[in-house]
Amino acid sequence: MKCINSRRRFLGRVCAGSLLATGKFSIAQEDRKAPFTKVPADYEQPLASLRSPLLFSDGSRAKSAEDWKRRRTEILSDWTRIMGPWPALIEKPAVEVLETRDRENIDQRRVRVQIASERFCDGYVLVPKGPGPFPAVFVPYYDPETSIGMSKNPLRDFAWQLARRGFVALAIGSPGGDARKPILSEGAECQPLSYLGYVSANAWNALANMSQVDSKRIGIVGHSYGGKWAMFGSCLWEKYACAAWSDPGIVFDEKRESINYQEPWYLGFDPNVSRKPGLVREESPRTGAYKTLIAAEHNLHELHCLMAPRPFLVSGGEEDPPSRWAVLNHAKSVNALLGVADRVAMTNRASHTPTEESNEQIYRFFEYWLG
Numbered sequence: 001m002k003c004i005n006s007r008r009r010f011l012g013r014v015c016a017g018s019l020l021a022t023g024k025f026s027i028a029q030e031d032r033k034a035p036f037t038k039v040p041a042d043y044e045q046p047l048a049s050l051r052s053p054l055l056f057s058d059g060s061r062a063k064s065a066e067d068w069k070r071r072r073t074e075i076l077s078d079w080t081r082i083m084g085p086w087p088a089l090i091e092k093p094a095v096e097v098l099e100t101r102d103r104e105n106i107d108q109r110r111v112r113v114q115i116a117s118e119r120f121c122d123g124y125v126l127v128p129k130g131p132g133p134f135p136a137v138f139v140p141y142y143d144p145e146t147s148i149g150m151s152k153n154p155l156r157d158f159a160w161q162l163a164r165r166g167f168v169a170l171a172i173g174s175p176g177g178d179a180r181k182p183i184l185s186e187g188a189e190c191q192p193l194s195y196l197g198y199v200s201a202n203a204w205n206a207l208a209n210m211s212q213v214d215s216k217r218i219g220i221v222g223h224s225y226g227g228k229w230a231m232f233g234s235c236l237w238e239k240y241a242c243a244a245w246s247d248p249g250i251v252f253d254e255k256r257e258s259i260n261y262q263e264p265w266y267l268g269f270d271p272n273v274s275r276k277p278g279l280v281r282e283e284s285p286r287t288g289a290y291k292t293l294i295a296a297e298h299n300l301h302e303l304h305c306l307m308a309p310r311p312f313l314v315s316g317g318e319e320d321p322p323s324r325w326a327v328l329n330h331a332k333s334v335n336a337l338l339g340v341a342d343r344v345a346m347t348n349r350a351s352h353t354p355t356e357e358s359n360e361q362i363y364r365f366f367e368y369w370l371g
Helices: 002-020 065-083 158-164 192-208 225-236 288-295 301-305 322-337 356-370
Strands: 095-103 106-116 119-128 134-140 168-172 213-223 242-246 312-316 344-348
Touching: 065 192, 065 288, 065 301, 065 322, 095 119, 106 168, 106 192, 119 158, 134 158, 134 192, 134 225, 134 356, 158 168, 158 213, 158 356, 168 192, 192 213, 192 225, 213 225, 213 356, 225 242, 225 301, 242 356, 301 322, 312 322, 312 356, 322 344, 344 356
Parallel strands: 134 168, 134 213, 213 242, 242 312, 312 344
Antiparallel strands: 095 106, 106 119, 119 168
């Protein structure tokens, strides 16, 4: 009760300071408990076409928290078998500081971060002034400059905006520099999108080893490609305390061009097949792990459930409209089995591109759960 009350008091301060002062956004009374978790009346039932994540492979049903532990292990084992195993994790990734500059009230450090045994990636660490320890976020995207507000792409500067709110932020770009031509570690046998989950696990370790960071309060957030990366990173690495996924496409949908998990740079990699990019069709068939997942009737809702009981937010746009609540209700059912509520959240906007309001909702989510 003490924890809940302190969160409510904190959220009140957040609302008054970062929202009401702007005059742009109103605060619904229902959001003061846990923001953005109210399901629209039209979408209160789980999507029936998706197999319940509570069903074991033999058809029996998880009926207790202890059962869920076994079912969770089964889901993770199935996906790992299909996508391929991760390389060995780096317990203490090297973080080399290349340059430091003062920016407002933040230390902006250009860094080179170890993401695998023989692989490094350039990025930035943003550290607020003060003694800490601070909550932290990992922000993956095509390039790190966009995430810290130093590119021409607006409203994708999650790392910078969260650093201004008192978070340490680590921002990196695509391993190898080109999202469509991912370069995996030598000997890595997993699909490229699973590999990004592996990179996320090492990024968590890098943040957790920083003296300015409270390792119990580390989240992950990304948009579009970064949203897919953040989803796989948080679902496959349970040490992330919470996550926000901005319009990644949270379920396989072969009618949507941007929900393109079939591509070889995501889940469709097959070393023996050269697939023409685009929607699944005769000349561009399913390949790789994606083909296996579809054939076995797996879908991304199973990964969402690996988050339970950790909270996550879907910042939905064109790819994740309000109807996706029917997908998210499966994760809600797992949380209900575990005896918790208000851990699955979604907001919606018309466009794929983030808006000021949708971003402020993301920041409120992190301030609530990690603040």
